Amino acid sequence: MTVKIHDPNQVKWSKKAISDLFALPFNDLLFKAHQTHREYFAPNEVQVSTLLSIKTGACPEDCKYCPQSARYNTELEKEALMEVQQVLEQAHRAKQTGATRFCMGAAWRNPKDRDMPKLRAMIEGVREMGMETCMTLGMLSAEQATELASAGLDYYNHNIDTAPEFYGDIITTRTFQDRLDTLDNVRSSGMKVCSGGIVGLGEEQSDRVLFISALANMETPPESVPINMLVKVAGTPMENVEDIDPFDFIRTIAVARITMPNSHVRLSAGRESMSDELQALAFFAGANSIFYGEKLLTTANPVAESDQKLFQRLGIKPEAPACNSKQSEEARDEAHA
Ligand code: SAM
Numbered sequence: 001m002t003v004k005i006h007d008p009n010q011v012k013w014s015k016k017a018i019s020d021l022f023a024l025p026f027n028d029l030l031f032k033a034h035q036t037h038r039e040y041f042a043p044n045e046v047q048v049s050t051l052l053s054i055k056t057g058a059c060p061e062d063c064k065y066c067p068q069s070a071r072y073n074t075e076l077e078k079e080a081l082m083e084v085q086q087v088l089e090q091a092h093r094a095k096q097t098g099a100t101r102f103c104m105g106a107a108w109r110n111p112k113d114r115d116m117p118k119l120r121a122m123i124e125g126v127r128e129m130g131m132e133t134c135m136t137l138g139m140l141s142a143e144q145a146t147e148l149a150s151a152g153l154d155y156y157n158h159n160i161d162t163a164p165e166f167y168g169d170i171i172t173t174r175t176f177q178d179r180l181d182t183l184d185n186v187r188s189s190g191m192k193v194c195s196g197g198i199v200g201l202g203e204e205q206s207d208r209v210l211f212i213s214a215l216a217n218m219e220t221p222p223e224s225v226p227i228n229m230l231v232k233v234a235g236t237p238m239e240n241v242e243d244i245d246p247f248d249f250i251r252t253i254a255v256a257r258i259t260m261p262n263s264h265v266r267l268s269a270g271r272e273s274m275s276d277e278l279q280a281l282a283f284f285a286g287a288n289s290i291f292y293g294e295k296l297l298t299t300a301n302p303v304a305e306s307d308q309k310l311f312q313r314l315g316i317k318p319e320a321p322a323c324n325s326k327q328s329e330e331a332r333d334e335a336h337a
């Protein structure tokens with residue numbers, strides 16, 4: 001069975017409606033987004049995920065923003081797939097620091113079948129610790145998605161990255177349709193979908209409308225929507241792209257919140273160069289998830305202590321994990337015994 005992810009005949013949010021949201025006066029948009037946020041979520045809770053690059057660099061794809069593409073000289077140390085034990089040590093450390101979800105990323109076009117036993121062991125080990133699991137490994141076949149789901153993977157991250165109409169300017173080695181096909185496989189496998197994109201790639205506001213439209217009109221929008229601000233890495237073709245107006249970044253978060261009210265919207269890459277005030281505005285606009293810990297995949301992120309301090313200053317509490325980790329399952333079983 002295939003699940004239609006992006007059916008133009010089933011539009012829930014017209015391009016005009018999304019464009020009208022972007023065009024609202026800033027305060028009107030933020031007011032509307034914050035109202036939606038309060039209707040659907042606890043207003044002062046933020047989900048906390050930690051990222052680990054389990055296989056770094058030497059990626060055959062040509063994503064123009066990415067420090068891990070083999071095509072650009074970014075002076076990144078490449079590394080083979082990590083050993084399971086090392087990954088579990090990092091996951092343990094993330095849990096001690098306060099993360100409730102552990103996201104493992106690999107610089108692959110797609111995983112190979114020979115990688116599956118190790119990936120499986122990583123998923124099982126992280127679940128044993130009582131953390132939610134997420135992976136981002138590139139394109140997945142239906143069989144691979146089913147295998148990861150059966151190992152207990154809770155979320156799969158695969159971003160559409162940008163508007164279908166702008167996509168070809170950024171990536172040429174895989175199509176927008178390839179991305180939708182992977183998301184379709186992830187959805188059909190029963191895993192939760194994490195998909196969003198990057199703002200600040202040189203796109204127009206009209207491209208951001210089309211980007212949000214592609215996500216919000218999915219039959220079931222992603223449970224998790226990362227909105228990354230481009231991290232400009234020297235050596236990539238995007239290193240000198242013009243900054244976007246930070247208010248347009250906040251507008252994108254607000255429109256994502258309004259159009260995907262049930263989804264967690266993640267304030268993702270780019271926080272290292274954002275002020276505390278801008279991040280507070282992003283939380284007000286409806287962002288309720290972050291990457292936590294000093295590194296994203298290969299680039300810097302605020303250190304845990306500075307995020308703890310920010311949460312304290314804003315009265316924000318980390319969100320408790322959903323009841324789908326191994327530990328919660330056991331707790332549930334015990335409660336029902
Ligand atoms: N290789 C896999 C893939 O592309 O699906 C998984 C890892 S890839 C690094 C995951 C996502 O990170 C990309 O889709 C992109 O949205 C984001 N990303 C990569 N480099 C970035 C950068 N310089 N700034 C912001 N986001 C970035």
Ligand code: DTB
Pocket residue numbers: 051067068105136157159196197226227228231268269296297298299300
């Ligand atoms: C996502 O949307 N952002 C994360 C995660 N999914 C895998 C990655 C951001 C990467 C930023 C550049 C780097 O650190 O290499």
Ligand code: SF4
Pocket residue numbers: 059060061062063066067068069106107108109138
């Ligand atoms: Fe490879 Fe993913 Fe980077 Fe693209 S975004 S170059 S697929 S690691």
